[in-house]
Amino acid sequence: MPNLVASGDNNTKTRKNVGYLAAGLSMAPHKTAGVGNVCGNASPACVAGCLNHQGLASVFATIAAARESRTVLWYQERQWFLDTLRVDLERWQRKADRVGMELCVRLNMFSDIKWERFGIPQDFPRIQFYDYTKHPGRVGALLPNYWLTFSRSEANHSATIATLQSGANVAAVFYQHGKFVGNRSGRQQLPKTWHGYPVIDGDTTDLRFDDPRGATRGRVIGLRLKAHSKAERAAIIASGFAIKARG
Numbered sequence: 001m002p003n004l005v006a007s008g009d010n011n012t013k014t015r016k017n018v019g020y021l022a023a024g025l026s027m028a029p030h031k032t033a034g035v036g037n038v039c040g041n042a043s044p045a046c047v048a049g050c051l052n053h054q055g056l057a058s059v060f061a062t063i064a065a066a067r068e069s070r071t072v073l074w075y076q077e078r079q080w081f082l083d084t085l086r087v088d089l090e091r092w093q094r095k096a097d098r099v100g101m102e103l104c105v106r107l108n109m110f111s112d113i114k115w116e117r118f119g120i121p122q123d124f125p126r127i128q129f130y131d132y133t134k135h136p137g138r139v140g141a142l143l144p145n146y147w148l149t150f151s152r153s154e155a156n157h158s159a160t161i162a163t164l165q166s167g168a169n170v171a172a173v174f175y176q177h178g179k180f181v182g183n184r185s186g187r188q189q190l191p192k193t194w195h196g197y198p199v200i201d202g203d204t205t206d207l208r209f210d211d212p213r214g215a216t217r218g219r220v221i222g223l224r225l226k227a228h229s230k231a232e233r234a235a236i237i238a239s240g241f242a243i244k245a246r247g
C-alpha cells in the first residue's frame with residue numbers, strides 16, 4: 001500500500017499549484033471500489049465523466065488499484081486510516097518546513113468526504129486544505145484552513161444558484177462546439193458571465209482558496225470540458241453536465 005497522501009506534482013489537477021507545496025489524497029470515486037460510496041451527492045453524469053480515469057491513471061493500472069485499496073481501507077480499517085493520514089500529513093508538513101513553502105492539501109481528489117467531521121483540518125491548522133464538493137451548504141471558508149468550492153452538475157441547478165446567491169463560489173464545466181478532445185480541450189473559450197455571475201478561469205491553477213471571494217455574490221469557477229474521445233465528449237454534453245459557453 002503506497003502512502004495515503006501523494007505529491008500534487010503527480011496529478012494533472014494539482015500540478016499547477018505554483019508557489020505552494022501541494023499534496024492530495026486519491027480514493028476510488030463514488031461506489032467504484034465496491035465497498036461504499038465516497039461521493040454522497042454525485043450525479044449520474046459526474047460519475048460517468050469523473051476524471052479519475054484520465055491522466056496517468058489511464059496508463060498505469062496500479063494507480064486505480066491504489067485508489068481502490070485506500071477506499072477499502074477507509075471503510076474497513078477506519079482508525080488505521082485516520083492514524084496513517086495524520087502521520088502522512090505530519091510528514092508533509094515537515095517537508096514543507098524544510099523547503100520553506102506553505103502546504104496545501106486536497107483530501108477529496110476523487111471523493112466528497114466531510115473531513116471536518118473527523119477532525120482532520122482542525123488538527124492541522126498550518127495546512128491549507130481545500131476541496132470541491134457537491135454537498136450544498138458545505139461551501140466557502142468552512143474552517144479558517146478549509147476552503148470548499150461547490151461543484152455544479154446536471155442535477156443540482158437550484159443548489160448552484162442558491163450557492164452563488166449566498167456569496168459562495170461554484171465550479172462549473174463549459175464547452176464550445178468543435179473538436180476539443182484531449183490536449184485541444186484547453187483551447188475552448190469560457191464565457192465572461194453565467195446567470196449574471198462573473199466567470200473566472202479555473203484551469204490556470206487549482207488553488208481554489210486563492211480565488212476572489214464575493215461578499216454577497218459568488219463567482220463561477222469556469223473549467224473546460226476535458227474528454228479523451230469524441231464519444232466521451234458527446235456523452236458528457238448530452239447529459240447536461242457541461243454548459244455551452246456563449247461568450
Ligand code: SF4
Nearest residue numbers: 039046047050110111
Ligand atoms: S462527486 Fe466528484 S469525485 Fe465523485 S464521482 Fe462526481 S466528479 Fe467524481
